[in-house]
Amino acid sequence: xxxxxxxxxxxxxxxxxxxxxxxxxxxxxxxxxxxxxxxxxxxxxxxxxxxxxxxxxxxxxxxxxxxxxxxxxxxxxxxxxxxxxxxxxxxxxxxxxxxxxxxxxxxxxxxxxxxxxxxxxxxxxxxxxxxxxxxxxxxxxxxxxxxxxxxxxxxxxxxxxxxxxxxxxxxxxxxxxxxxxxxxxxxxxxxxxxxxxxxxxxxxxxxxxxxxxxxxxxxxxxxxxxxxxxxxxxxxxxxxxxxxxxxxxxxxxxxxxxxxxxxxxxxxxxxxxxxxxxxxxxxxxxxxxxxxxxxxxxxxxxxxxxxxxxxxxxxxxxxxxxxxxxxxxxxxxxxxxxxxxxxxxxxxxxxxxxxxxxxxx
Numbered sequence: 001x002x003x004x005x006x007x008x009x010x011x012x013x014x015x016x017x018x019x020x021x022x023x024x025x026x027x028x029x030x031x032x033x034x035x036x037x038x039x040x041x042x043x044x045x046x047x048x049x050x051x052x053x054x055x056x057x058x059x060x061x062x063x064x065x066x067x068x069x070x071x072x073x074x075x076x077x078x079x080x081x082x083x084x085x086x087x088x089x090x091x092x093x094x095x096x097x098x099x100x101x102x103x104x105x106x107x108x109x110x111x112x113x114x115x116x117x118x119x120x121x122x123x124x125x126x127x128x129x130x131x132x133x134x135x136x137x138x139x140x141x142x143x144x145x146x147x148x149x150x151x152x153x154x155x156x157x158x159x160x161x162x163x164x165x166x167x168x169x170x171x172x173x174x175x176x177x178x179x180x181x182x183x184x185x186x187x188x189x190x191x192x193x194x195x196x197x198x199x200x201x202x203x204x205x206x207x208x209x210x211x212x213x214x215x216x217x218x219x220x221x222x223x224x225x226x227x228x229x230x231x232x233x234x235x236x237x238x239x240x241x242x243x244x245x246x247x248x249x250x251x252x253x254x255x256x257x258x259x260x261x262x263x264x265x266x267x268x269x270x271x272x273x274x275x276x277x278x279x280x281x282x283x284x285x286x287x288x289x290x291x292x293x294x295x296x297x298x299x300x301x302x303x304x305x306x307x308x309x310x311x312x313x314x315x316x317x318x319x320x321x322x323x324x325x326x327x328x329x330x331x332x333x334x335x336x337x338x339x340x341x342x343x344x345x346x347x348x349x350x351x352x353x354x355x356x357x358x359x360x361x
Contacts, residue, residue, distance in 0.1 A: 005148075007056040015046065015053055016065050022048055024075035026158035027096075029087040030138040030151060037230045037237070041087050042138025045155035047077075052152040057091055058139065067092025077162045079103050079117045079154075085189045095190055099182050102158060105165040108174050108181070113324040121157045124164050129153045177348045184347075196227035201237070203332070205247055209298070213291035219250035221286035225278070241275065242266060253287070255280045296339040303338050310334060313356045321352070328353060 006012050019025055026047030031039035044055040055061070070076055070088065075098040078084050089095055106120060107113045118129040133150035143151075169175045201223050202208070208219060223246060230237045248265040255261065261272040261279070299307055311325075311334060318325040328349060336343035337357065345353045 004051070004053045005056070006053055007059045007061070009061055012055060012061050013065070015055075016069060018048065019046070019066075019069055019074060022074060024077060024100075024162075026077045026155050026162070027070075027084070028078060028151070028155045028158070029084045030136075031083070031087050032137060032139050035236065035239070037234050038090060039083060039087050040139055041091055043143070043151055044087075044091070045151050047155040047159060050156065050159070052155050054148060054151055056141075058141070063091045064093070067094035070094065070096035072097065074098070075100060077102065077158045079120070079158060079161075080114070081185075082189075085186075086193060089189075089193045095186060095193070097186070099186065100162055100166070100178070101182065101185070102161045102165055104181050104185070105169060105178055107327050108177050108323060109165070109168050109172060111318075111322060111324050113327055117154060117157065120161060125157065125160055127157060129157060180347050196224070196231065198224060198227060201227060204243060207247065209295050211250060211294045213293055214287070215250050215253065216292040216294040217289055218253055218283055218286040219246065220292050221282050221289070222246045222250055222279075225282045229275075229278075241271065245271075249279065249283065253283060255283055296341065299335060299339060307334065307338055310338070310356060314353065317352060317356065 004011075004015075006015060026045075028045040029041060030043040030045070031041050033039045041057040044057055046053040046055065057063070067088070070092070071094045076096040077100045079101065080103040081099060081101045085095055102117070102120060103114060106115060115123070116131075118131050121127045121129050130146075130150055130153070133144075133147050136144075136147050136150075138147070166175070169178050198220075202220060205219060208216060211219060222241070226237055226240050226246065229235075229240050233240070245266045249255065252264070255276065256264065258269075258272045258276060261267040261276055262269060267275070311331075314329050314334070315325045318328050321328075329345065333343050333345075344350070344357055350357075
């Protein structure tokens with residue numbers, strides 16, 4: 001097996017010196033996330049000049065220089081990089097600046113929005129990649145030969161995929177779309193990794209429109225507290241407080257005593273013991289803060305008909321472009337364009353969808 005295993009700082013420094021001269025590298029990470037909020041890094045793979053380097057993040061190596069290189073002018077080629085961003089941020093304290101995500105590139109060219117790397121390799125390269133090690137314990141040492149082979153294949157297949165997809169994007173006149181998408185993704189991840197994914201977490205509460213402005217304020221403060229606590233303790237959000245308990249407390253505003261937290265709001269005895277006083281403080285703070293307007297109610301029957309018409313228009317444009325409709329507009333965005341929130345597309349989507357949203361404005 002032709003690969004380099006790196007578990008010494010001197011070897012990593014030598015590799016980073018080579019990377020500093022490279023125009024682009026392929027990059028992947030393996031991790032474990034079981035009963036934790038943050039992923040536990042298990043392996044970093046770098047592909048360069050058709051050679052795979054497997055870097056061990058469990059032996060105390062300093063990754064600051066890697067972060068500097070990725071933040072600088074070195075392009076990183078990854079696939080489905082959402083969780084890789086998180087792993088790299090945890091290790092280096094920085095995010096890659098120039099990223100080419102092969103999954104995003106494919107979605108800008110095809111009606112299938114999110115193929116796996118193995119599917120992409122099979123379709124575009126005729127190469128089969130084993131998926132047997134996907135859920136391996138990457139923190140176990142030593143790694144098996146099968147794990148190392150899997151890790152090697154994942155990172156080396158990215159370079160030819162990049163060449164094919166970047167050429168297809170150029171031919172389709174969509175390289176600018178790709179650059180814009182990657183900037184949006186990076187900015188979103190930068191915000192999430194520092195402040196938490198509050199927008200998504202609050203948006204999960206489909207019945208939030210039923211809350212009063214005071215109740216909505218409680219919901220927002222509870223979600224923010226849970227996010228902060230989950231990150232601090234490195235525990236899944238549901239281990240801190242379930243969505244059902246969050247919504248119950250937001251609706252009621254009455255924390256009460258231990259037995260109320262358990263019987264009325266669905267906390268476990270352990271959660272009630274540990275977080276009871278904190279929850280009282282969060283609720284009190286929310287009550288003294290500015291109220292928050294809840295989201296609009298579900299669309300009326302009339303607006304649902306308009307929604308279907310607009311959705312049909314978007315689907316027609318997507319067919320003409322040969323991409324998935326949800327790559328143009330997600331359902332929640334389409335709803336938000338009609339329920340009073342006045343969402344509108346931006347960037348390349350604004351140009352593509354101008355007739356639809358201009359006609360409906």
